[in-house]
Amino acid sequence: AQTVTQSQPEMSVQEAETVTLSCTYDTSESDYYLFWYKQPPSRQMILVIRQEAYKQQNATENRFSVNFQKAAKSFSLKISDSQLGDAAMYFCAYRKDNNDMRFGAGTRLTVKP
Amino acid sequence: EAQVTQNPRYLITVTGKKLTVTCSQNMNHEYMSWYRQDPGLGLRQIYYSMNVEVTDKGDVPEGYKVSRKEKRNFPLILESPSPNQTSLYFCASSHRRGDIYGYTFGSGTRLTVV
Numbered sequence: 001a002q003t004v005t006q007s008q009p010e011m012s013v014q015e016a017e018t019v020t021l022s023c024t025y026d027t028s029e030s031d032y033y034l035f036w037y038k039q040p041p042s043r044q045m046i047l048v049i050r051q052e053a054y055k056q057q058n059a060t061e062n063r064f065s066v067n068f069q070k071a072a073k074s075f076s077l078k079i080s081d082s083q084l085g086d087a088a089m090y091f092c093a094y095r096k097d098n099n100d101m102r103f104g105a106g107t108r109l110t111v112k113p
Numbered sequence: 114e115a116q117v118t119q120n121p122r123y124l125i126t127v128t129g130k131k132l133t134v135t136c137s138q139n140m141n142h143e144y145m146s147w148y149r150q151d152p153g154l155g156l157r158q159i160y161y162s163m164n165v166e167v168t169d170k171g172d173v174p175e176g177y178k179v180s181r182k183e184k185r186n187f188p189l190i191l192e193s194p195s196p197n198q199t200s201l202y203f204c205a206s207s208h209r210r211g212d213i214y215g216y217t218f219g220s221g222t223r224l225t226v227v
Binding site: 004006009033035037042043044045047050052091093095097099100101103104105106 | 146148153154155156157158161171201203205210213214215216218220221223
């Protein structure tokens with residue numbers, strides 16, 4: 001089964017600075033999808049960004065961008081100009097066509113004012 | 114508004130007392146799934162359903178039951194809850210199992226079994 005590893009249980013960043021959250025995954029597939037979800041204290045799971053494995057270009061959504069390294073099976077999330085509202089648990093997830101989503105253990109991000 | 118509705122949001126119960134967590138979606142999604150979230154383990158899948166009357170086990174199905182009698186509803190049933198089922202539960206749905214747009218999640222149910 002595919003596994004997703006987030007090696008940083010906790011991270012902190014100063015407000016307005018940039019932080020990168022790491023994610024690696026294990027798969028023998030060539031075509032799949034990767035996601036980052038944000039879970040604020042409200043517990044709601046919010047999709048931040050997604051990446052199709054067949055696309056070489058890294059996905060970006062405003063202040064959020066990814067560094068997708070397919071050969072290395074790495075999918076890191078970069079948050080630029082961090083804001084207090086970015087404080088949350090972040091989950092990396094993997095999904096293959098017609099299969100269920102698999103999640104990492106999560107990284108708790110603290111933003112210091 | 115397109116959403117997945119889970120109830121209750123919080124639940125405290127005693128060991129062995131049957132309970133049901135409800136999940137309903139208004140997006141006509143075929144695929145629905147239940148996850149539990151535990152510290153250090155992320156989200157793990159309990160059961161999923163590809164369509165009405167079609168359900169299957171996920172990674173951690175022991176102690177849980179589900180049913181899919183209607184497309185919109187996918188309740189999670191704990192026949193005899195135990196303290197190790199204390200967790201945060203999420204229901205999720207999508208158009209199909211491999212939907213590239215990811216899931217729509219419910220707001221979660223915090224269950225405590227004493």
